[in-house]
Structures are given as C-alpha cells and as structure tokens.
Amino acid sequence: MATLPDLESAAMNRPQRNLPVSRAIFDLSDRAAFDAAVSLSVEWIANTAAVELPSEAAHGDSFQLDAGSRATVNAFRLQDEQGHVWAARTTYLGDKVAGRKWLTDIFVEQRAGSLTRYGAQLICQCSADDPGFDHSRPRIVRDLIGKLAAEADGESLTNEVVPVLTEEVSQLAGLLYNPERRLPVVLISVDDTGGAQVDLERLANRLSGTAHLRSIATEAGFELTRMVGKRMSTFNGAIRLYMPGLETETEDPFKHPLWLCPHSGSNPRATHQIASRVLPLQFRDSEGSARFWRVGLLRQAASRALANSAAGSREDQLAAEVEALRAEIDVAKEAGQTAEALMTEEAAKLTELQAEFARLEDENHSLRERMRGLAQASSKTHPPLAPDDVQAVFEREPTLETSLRIVTALFPDRVTVLESALESARDSYAFRHRSKAFELLWSLSTSYWTTLAEGGSDVTARQCFGASYAAKEAETLSKAGRQRRTFIFEGAELEMERHLKIGVADNKAETLRIHFEWIADRRLIVIGHCGAHLNF
Structure with missing residues (x-):
C-alpha cells in the first residue's frame, strides 16, 4: 500500500x-x-x-x-x-x-x-x-x-431533494431572487410520478450542504413560469442551476446553466456536470458569512495578536513578529494556489462556453453534420467527405467529427468509426486543440496502422504518438467503467481500453480521449469514442 x-x-x-x-x-x-x-x-x-x-x-x-x-x-x-x-x-x-x-x-x-x-x-x-x-x-x-x-439563506438544509408544491412556488421564487442568497439552487423538473433525468437520491448524496435542492412537478412548473417567465423557468424534465446574484433587472438565462431532458429521458452524466460546477463554488466567496476558517488562518490571527501584545526583550518581540509573518505567508501562499486553480478552471469554462456559442451561431452547419452522421448510421457506410471538411484541414481547425470523417473517407479499409464515436465528437464540439486531435487521428490511420499491418508490435507502433498513447487506463476500472469502454461492432461487444489522450482538465474544452481497438485478422482499427474523458 x-x-x-x-x-x-x-x-x-x-x-x-x-x-x-x-x-x-x-x-x-x-x-x-x-x-x-x-x-x-x-x-x-x-x-x-x-x-x-x-x-x-x-x-x-x-x-x-x-x-x-x-x-x-x-x-x-x-x-x-x-x-x-x-x-x-x-x-x-x-x-x-x-x-x-x-x-x-x-x-x-x-x-x-x-x-x-x-x-x-x-x-x-x-x-x-x-x-x-x-x-x-x-x-x-x-x-x-x-x-x-x-x-x-434562511432555508433548512437536508440530505434530500425537496419537492416544491404549487402553493410554495412564490416562496421558491423569493429564494431564487433573494439578493443575499449565497448557495446555488438546483431545480429539477420531474414528471407526475416523480421521475427525472437524473437519480435524485444520488444527486442529493453528492450535493447536500452545498446547494438548495428542489424538484418541481408539471403544475407547479407552470406556476413558476407564470411568475418568472419562460426563459428563467424550469420545465419539461429540464434541470436548471440558479447561481447566486440573480436579479430581475439584470437576469441572463445563460448565466444559469440548463440541462434539457434527452429523448431517452435519462442523463446520468448531468449529475457529474452539476457537481463539478456546484461543489467548488464557495471557494469564490471568502468574506463575511462565507469566511472559511482554516488552521493557518487561526494561527495567523493568534500569532498576530501575540506579536501586537509581545512584552519582554526586543528579541522576544522580533521572534513573535517573525512567527506572525510566517503564518501570514503560509496563508497567502495557499490562497494564491487556490485562486490560480480557480482562474484556470474559469478560463477553461469560458472557452467551452465561447465554443458553444459559436456552435449555436453555426447551427445550420452543425445540423448538416448531424444529418450526415445519421445517414452514415442507417446505410452502414463511412461518412462522406464534404468540401468544408477539406477547407477545415487547410485552416487547421477541423472539428472532431470532421477529423473522423476525413480519416474514414481517405482510409476506408483501415479505419471504421462507430456512431458512438461520432456522437461523443459532437458532444465535444468545444474542444480547443483540434489540430492536435487531427494529427493523432492521422498518425493512427497511417504510421500506427502500417506498423501493425506489417506485423510490428504495438510497442513499436505506438512510438508515433509519444506520450499521447495509453494501452490501458491508469486506474483499475469499475464495472461501470468497463461498460463505458465497451462498444457494439457488427453485433458484438468490443472493449476498448487503448486510447489516445490530450489534456487532463475536467472539461470538454481541454481534454480528449480517443478509444479504439485493433482487429488483427482484418487489419482494421475501430474507433468507439472520440470525446470527453470517460469515468473510471
């Protein structure tokens, strides 16, 4: 151990x-x-x-x-x-x-x-x-x-998601628009049987104590929409995260993330996404009622009080002052590291949001790509190569989906891309390092494939990727983790631990994993995932 x-x-x-x-x-x-x-x-x-x-x-x-x-x-x-x-x-x-x-x-x-x-x-x-x-x-x-x-915030905290009755909607609205509210509010729209796109018990286990957790059924949802307007409401199975500081005069729905309910009705990933936003939130507020007393802060306060009241010789006074300064330095160093980490995280989230806005502005192009993907799934052929894709390569900014389409169009006998890979690529539209991703896919389809096809070992073939290749995961996989890495190829399950990797941050803008498998007797590379890091 x-x-x-x-x-x-x-x-x-x-x-x-x-x-x-x-x-x-x-x-x-x-x-x-x-x-x-x-x-x-x-x-x-x-x-x-x-x-x-x-x-x-x-x-x-x-x-x-x-x-x-x-x-x-x-x-x-x-x-x-x-x-x-x-x-x-x-x-x-x-x-x-x-x-x-x-x-x-x-x-x-x-x-x-x-x-x-x-x-x-x-x-x-x-x-x-x-x-x-x-x-x-x-x-x-x-x-x-x-x-x-x-x-x-004047509200009781429990270890459960609290249902909001129709007659309690005005109280909920008061909490949402309370200018003194310190904790975020997670509001889950549920159906008449209490069903939701996430497991409410699991969500409460992750978030209790860090947010006000509420669920709202159809009738109460209509009442909330009437009170706050459609753009700030939560309905039809959606989940909304209402951040602190919500004001009627300056409300902006884009500052309060919304998770729409998928067609399947289930979205377990939303719990992880919401947790990653909610749990670190209180680090950004450190004054007044949000002041967090750490051991270092208490020692700093005690050392400073001792230095201010130090009696005796000049040496004793200087020693007390040095101890106080040492405590202050330790506290400032830790605060600086935390602030730097938060700034890095915010920059990554901002990049992800900017990319998402760009995707929405380019909605027609996105829809065309999705239609091509659906056509590929139904006809069981490789996705067609479009003129825009070639232009994207020249501009060195191909999306992940475009990169997949290019390698399958140019190397149809070497590479097969599963629909799951296309879906994960679309979901990671915000990924920033597109040129690097294309280079990895190109090396996978050329140098790596050639070495294996000629009878070389995986140890030799992987050298073209440098540190961007992993033969297996760094941690032991749970049962659910193995299921996430198992894909259906020609009617059979195919587990894919081999992967190419970019970044380690917990966001789609900076991190990419490409999971694939080599089918030796067919000299074929099958790609099952090309998107965010899969949980272990």
Missing part, C-alpha cells in the same frame, strides 16, 4: 498543484451545536484517516498528529471574549494515484448572539499531469446535516 513518504518521493520532481474540489459552509441552530459539531468532526477524522487521535481531540483542543504512512492531522482552537473557533486539517491518501493527497479542512465557529457556523472543504494536492477525478465533498457534511439542524 502506498504511504505518504512513498508519494512524496514519487512526486519530488513533478510540479504540484492544489485543486479546490468542494467547499460547504452553513449554520447550525441546535443549542449545543458547537460541541456536537466538533465531536462529530473529530470522530469522522479518526475514521477517515484511520488514526487514533490524542486526548486533546476529544475536548476540542489544539493538537498535532503525524501518523507517518497514514495521515497528518492538525487542529487549532482560538478563543476570546467574542466566542471561539475550532479548525482542523487532515492530510491523507484516498486513492492509489501517485503524487495525489487529499486535504480536508473543517471549522466550527460560535460567536456570541449568532448561530454556530460550520464549514468543510476538500482540496486535492496532485501533479500537473493528474488524470482528473469526480468532484465530491467530505462525508462529514452529509452526516452532520442528518444529525443536526442545518440552514443557509
């Missing part, structure tokens, strides 16, 4: 980054909420990190624990005449990915005359070439909401 020292050694020469994964902040209204929340958090830390905590932990006092191969835990308590704050950081290994560590921060704050504030956040410390992960939040959030009375 990998240990913290093992990972630190493996990652020594690899650039590290801190990726903000999730943050939840809410109030607790129970009378003894502070002590109860600290006790539950300490119990969760011990179970999660699989360590025995010192006796100070049970009393909510400050302590440090270095469990070597298992975890490190630091807790700090600050108390003054205004109240008290307890914070803890746990660093541990949550998976087998080399160079990856998980940092969980928790705080509990009790101020005189105010409700108890609780916060938990998760940060992934990983290498720049980390393959990515699904966004989640610490289980303690769900556990605590299930045992204590939690609220945010």
Whole structure:
C-alpha cells in the first residue's frame, strides 16, 4: 500500500498543484451545536484517516498528529471574549494515484448572539499531469446535516431533494431572487410520478450542504413560469442551476446553466456536470458569512495578536513578529494556489462556453453534420467527405467529427468509426486543440496502422504518438467503467481500453480521449469514442 513518504518521493520532481474540489459552509441552530459539531468532526477524522487521535481531540483542543504512512492531522482552537473557533486539517491518501493527497479542512465557529457556523472543504494536492477525478465533498457534511439542524439563506438544509408544491412556488421564487442568497439552487423538473433525468437520491448524496435542492412537478412548473417567465423557468424534465446574484433587472438565462431532458429521458452524466460546477463554488466567496476558517488562518490571527501584545526583550518581540509573518505567508501562499486553480478552471469554462456559442451561431452547419452522421448510421457506410471538411484541414481547425470523417473517407479499409464515436465528437464540439486531435487521428490511420499491418508490435507502433498513447487506463476500472469502454461492432461487444489522450482538465474544452481497438485478422482499427474523458 502506498504511504505518504512513498508519494512524496514519487512526486519530488513533478510540479504540484492544489485543486479546490468542494467547499460547504452553513449554520447550525441546535443549542449545543458547537460541541456536537466538533465531536462529530473529530470522530469522522479518526475514521477517515484511520488514526487514533490524542486526548486533546476529544475536548476540542489544539493538537498535532503525524501518523507517518497514514495521515497528518492538525487542529487549532482560538478563543476570546467574542466566542471561539475550532479548525482542523487532515492530510491523507484516498486513492492509489501517485503524487495525489487529499486535504480536508473543517471549522466550527460560535460567536456570541449568532448561530454556530460550520464549514468543510476538500482540496486535492496532485501533479500537473493528474488524470482528473469526480468532484465530491467530505462525508462529514452529509452526516452532520442528518444529525443536526442545518440552514443557509434562511432555508433548512437536508440530505434530500425537496419537492416544491404549487402553493410554495412564490416562496421558491423569493429564494431564487433573494439578493443575499449565497448557495446555488438546483431545480429539477420531474414528471407526475416523480421521475427525472437524473437519480435524485444520488444527486442529493453528492450535493447536500452545498446547494438548495428542489424538484418541481408539471403544475407547479407552470406556476413558476407564470411568475418568472419562460426563459428563467424550469420545465419539461429540464434541470436548471440558479447561481447566486440573480436579479430581475439584470437576469441572463445563460448565466444559469440548463440541462434539457434527452429523448431517452435519462442523463446520468448531468449529475457529474452539476457537481463539478456546484461543489467548488464557495471557494469564490471568502468574506463575511462565507469566511472559511482554516488552521493557518487561526494561527495567523493568534500569532498576530501575540506579536501586537509581545512584552519582554526586543528579541522576544522580533521572534513573535517573525512567527506572525510566517503564518501570514503560509496563508497567502495557499490562497494564491487556490485562486490560480480557480482562474484556470474559469478560463477553461469560458472557452467551452465561447465554443458553444459559436456552435449555436453555426447551427445550420452543425445540423448538416448531424444529418450526415445519421445517414452514415442507417446505410452502414463511412461518412462522406464534404468540401468544408477539406477547407477545415487547410485552416487547421477541423472539428472532431470532421477529423473522423476525413480519416474514414481517405482510409476506408483501415479505419471504421462507430456512431458512438461520432456522437461523443459532437458532444465535444468545444474542444480547443483540434489540430492536435487531427494529427493523432492521422498518425493512427497511417504510421500506427502500417506498423501493425506489417506485423510490428504495438510497442513499436505506438512510438508515433509519444506520450499521447495509453494501452490501458491508469486506474483499475469499475464495472461501470468497463461498460463505458465497451462498444457494439457488427453485433458484438468490443472493449476498448487503448486510447489516445490530450489534456487532463475536467472539461470538454481541454481534454480528449480517443478509444479504439485493433482487429488483427482484418487489419482494421475501430474507433468507439472520440470525446470527453470517460469515468473510471
């Protein structure tokens, strides 16, 4: 089993980054909420990190624990005449990915005359070439909401998606347009039986504590449309994410993402997409009621107070000042890393949105491509090559679907593209590195195919791709992960772990995976997927 020292050694020469994964902040209204929340958090830390905590932990006092191969835990308590704050950081290994560590921060704050504030956040410390992960939040959030009375924005928080009745629509509208609202609202349109395009229980398990979760049936949906207008409403099985800051005068539906219900009625990917937007959202708001107390911040405050009140010799005063500055530097460094990661993520999302707008503006062209794809599926022939496709190559900006169509048109005896690959390519229309993708597909159809067709080994053939080729996945695949990589070719199932890869970010604008298989006795390459990274 990998240990913290093992990972630190493996990652020594690899650039590290801190990726903000999730943050939840809410109030607790129970009378003894502070002590109860600290006790539950300490119990969760011990179970999660699989360590025995010192006796100070049970009393909510400050302590440090270095469990070597298992975890490190630091807790700090600050108390003054205004109240008290307890914070803890746990660093541990949550998976087998080399160079990856998980940092969980928790705080509990009790101020005189105010409700108890609780916060938990998760940060992934990983290498720049980390393959990515699904966004989640610490289980303690769900556990605590299930045992204590939690609220945010004047609304109770639960571990379930709450149905909105017709007579409650005005209250929902008030929440949506509340200028002080801090948490997003996820509204799911359901049919009269409660059916939705996502699994509501699974969605609640992922998001409770980080968003207001609501479902709305047909009749109540009509009432919401009447109150807020069609463009800001949610109906016909759709899901809308209402971001904070929604105002009637400046409302823009494009700032509040909408997931339309697919023809199949089921869209399990939406849960992952919504989670990736919602869970890191609170990192962008760090003042006032959203202030997140980390161990470093508490130590900074304590060090600064000690420096300001330092007595004794000049050397003692300087030592206190140096310690205060060191604490401030640590806090500023971590804040800078988080801000940089958020800016990178926002830039990628902006690029994805811009590409989506371009796709909509070019809707006629997109529809023509889709019609060609459907024609190819029905006739079981390779998609035809159009003049626009050739022009796109000269301009070095062919879409993924265009690149697939070009290689199958030029090499019909070497490459077969399945409809699943075309669909995934259309879904990744926003992918930015189109020229690189075409180069990989071209090498796949020429150099790679030629080497294998002449009897060469895969080890030799793959050299034309450099680091962009993987014979199998980096992690062990779950049953669902294998199903995602299994495609139907000529009536039979064909599993495709081999893939070409570009990027590791969790968005369609920067990351691409091309899954394929080599049919040796037919000297044929079959491509089953050409789009976003498939979950493990």
